[in-house]
Amino acid sequence: MKKTSIIFLAVFFVQSLVFALPLDEQKALKELKNEMAKIQDEIKFLQLRINKSKSESAKTGLVQMMDGHKARLEKYKNKIEMTEKIIGGKSLEPVEETPHKSEMPVEKKIEQERVKEVSQPKWIKFEIGSGAGFFSAATAIIGESRFSLPFLWRSANTSIRVACGLAQSEDTSRRYVPVQVDGILNFPAGVITGVENYLGAGLNYAILTSGHTSGSLGGEIFYGVESDGFEGRVFGEIGYGILRTGFSPAHKGLTVLCGFRKWWGI
Known part of the structure; x- marks a missing residue:
């Protein structure tokens, strides 16, 4: 049992080291900005769902979910500031909106999802x-x-x-x-x-x-x-x-x- 425990602890330790390996700062900054943009889109999407929802209990759940995304957004902002300091205070140019963000307004996204629910078969x-x-x-x-x-x-x-x-x-x-x-x-x-x-x-x-x-x-x-x-x-x-x-x-x-x-x- 002791040998088995040592093996699992060693595997867990190695996995921790892998996750701790630093990415290239410039690449990391781009990824952080991309993730932050995704969260901002999700917040807009949730706000639209809140505005359109007629159920108070559903609204409460959506508001709490949106608050969670806002907390994540603040953490990403702090990470971006720290990363910019690490690379000498030189921030990158704003990351271009990827197609899934700029191709379609958030307002249209929720309507398209409703159409999919009616017109497309349910996939598990x-x-x-x-x-x-x-x-x-x-x-x-x-x-x-x-x-x-x-x-x-x-x-x-x-x-x-x-x-x-x-x-x-x-x-x-x-x-x-x-x-x-x-x-x-x-x-x-x-x-x-x-x-x-x-x-x-x-x-x-x-x-x-x-x-x-x-x-x-x-x-x-x-x-x-x-x-x-x-x-x-x-x-x-x-x-x-x-x-x-x-x-x-x-x-x-x-x-x-x-x-x-x-x-x-x-």
Whole structure:
């Protein structure tokens, strides 16, 4: 178990070093300005939705979501100022609007989305990914799919996660194949923490354990942070969970996972 823990900690440390590698300052400044322009467009888009919405509860959720984007905007402004100081106070020329910004006014964007909802078939979009680390204090590798739900709770979007993996107990005496179903609240940056983050809880069922027998119901609660990276989503998660067999002591403890997800559609 100690060797396994050292290996996972080493992997986590190496990943941290990779994310910490500095980009070229000029390129970084352009990317920051592009991201800031995207956030400004999203704020305009949300403001239009607020103006057109007739539901007070929906308006409240949209306002809180817009406040989160505004908090992100301030952080990007601060990063741009710091980057400009690093390169000697010489700011770059304003970045040209990319086609997705200048091609179409924000006002037209919301109308086009309404037309799409009526005229185009519904496509199922979801995220597929995997994570590794500790689940309920058991060494684990887990694959997952996340599906967005059409519900808002204050500033949070909602989603459901279905996952399955392989876990091994601390003393290596028992293995589990748990299946999870979790509900998740996804918060924008600026709510709870300065990065995109989420809270969730759910149930798990050990469909198979050592001895080719099925287990029993367990559960988990968790908190995670995530960000864009490697053309997908990189995430880290911490929580507490319980794995049950129904005929032996429950395996419970800390959950610490890191992993990667990517959008798919059918």
